[in-house]
Amino acid sequence: MQLAVFAMCAVVAVASGVAVFRVDSMARATYALALSFVAVGVAMLLLGLAYLGVVTILMMVMEMAIMAVFMIMFMMNPAGLMPMSMLHNKRGAQAISLGVFLVLAAGALLVPWPQHRAPRPADPTRAVGEAIMESKMLVMVGVGAVLFATIVAALVLAAGRSRYDGNVTRPSSEAR
Amino acid sequence: MFLVLAAALFAVGLFGALSQQSVVMVMMGLELMLNGVIVAGAAFWYFVAPARADGQLLVLVVITAMTVEMAMGFAVVTLLFRARDADMTDMAAELKE
Numbered sequence: 001m002q003l004a005v006f007a008m009c010a011v012v013a014v015a016s017g018v019a020v021f022r023v024d025s026m027a028r029a030t031y032a033l034a035l036s037f038v039a040v041g042v043a044m045l046l047l048g049l050a051y052l053g054v055v056t057i058l059m060m061v062m063e064m065a066i067m068a069v070f071m072i073m074f075m076m077n078p079a080g081l082m083p084m085s086m087l088h089n090k091r092g093a094q095a096i097s098l099g100v101f102l103v104l105a106a107g108a109l110l111v112p113w114p115q116h117r118a119p120r121p122a123d124p125t126r127a128v129g130e131a132i133m134e135s136k137m138l139v140m141v142g143v144g145a146v147l148f149a150t151i152v153a154a155l156v157l158a159a160g161r162s163r164y165d166g167n168v169t170r171p172s173s174e175a176r
Numbered sequence: 177m178f179l180v181l182a183a184a185l186f187a188v189g190l191f192g193a194l195s196q197q198s199v200v201m202v203m204m205g206l207e208l209m210l211n212g213v214i215v216a217g218a219a220f221w222y223f224v225a226p227a228r229a230d231g232q233l234l235v236l237v238v239i240t241a242m243t244v245e246m247a248m249g250f251a252v253v254t255l256l257f258r259a260r261d262a263d264m265t266d267m268a269a270e271l272k273e
Contacts, residue, residue, distance in 0.1 A: 017188040043215065047218050086198050105180050108180050153248065
């Protein structure tokens with residue numbers, strides 16, 4: 001049963017990932033990407049990662065909802081009313097990605113991966129929570145600092161009339 | 177099989193990141209690549225070292241990286257669009273010249 005669910009999730013994740021670059025509508029591409037993330041989240045639930053699986057699904061669905069808004073803002077064909085192809089070097093990209101897939105899949109199937117001997121934790125969510133609050137706290141402190149820096153940097157870059165907005169007349173140039 | 181799924185997702189994302197002209201679509205390719213890394217991290221935790229929480233933490237860090245990538249990507253796209261009226265990678269190729 002688990003294998004069947006995993007196979008279904010894998011097919012949905014890859015097929016919707018491919019659909020991202022094949023559909024004519026930007027909005028549909030965003031929803032296809034969201035579907036791929038949901039399938040990956042379900043696959044993580046199969047591994048007993050209840051917290052991370054649910055976090056992946058919730059975060060990525062919200063992220064794709066925001067992304068859909070940006071798609072409609074920036075793209076010329078959000079609704080897919082006309083055929084859309086915006087590719088360069090398609091053959092080269094296909095060859096490189098196929099080669100990377102073959103190398104990675106061969107590594108996954110041929111390398112003798114070590115088998116675990118220690119028992120699995122009864123509650124993986126509790127285990128990751130304790131790690132965050134104890135031995136791995138520095139990692140999460142670093143992640144928090146990165147997220148704060150991202151908020152500041154994104155606002156400085158994206159806000160109108162800021163340091164990087166090319167349309168604004170600088171006070172110093174007016175003075176000259 | 178989880179690693180093969182991860183490899184497939186990574187390869188599909190790589191194709192998008194290399195072939196798409198739209199900056200936003202390139203970002204979607206990068207997200208798909210990180211999606212593959214998430215699957216691989218979760219599988220390594222489950223099959224190789226479930227007694228330690230390192231694999232789960234790696235997944236958390238990758239999810240954070242995806243969020244940061246999207247936020248910064250959209251900030252740069254907004255800046256490009258406002259300053260140059262450009263939303264394609266080929267329209268912002270000054271560093272190549």
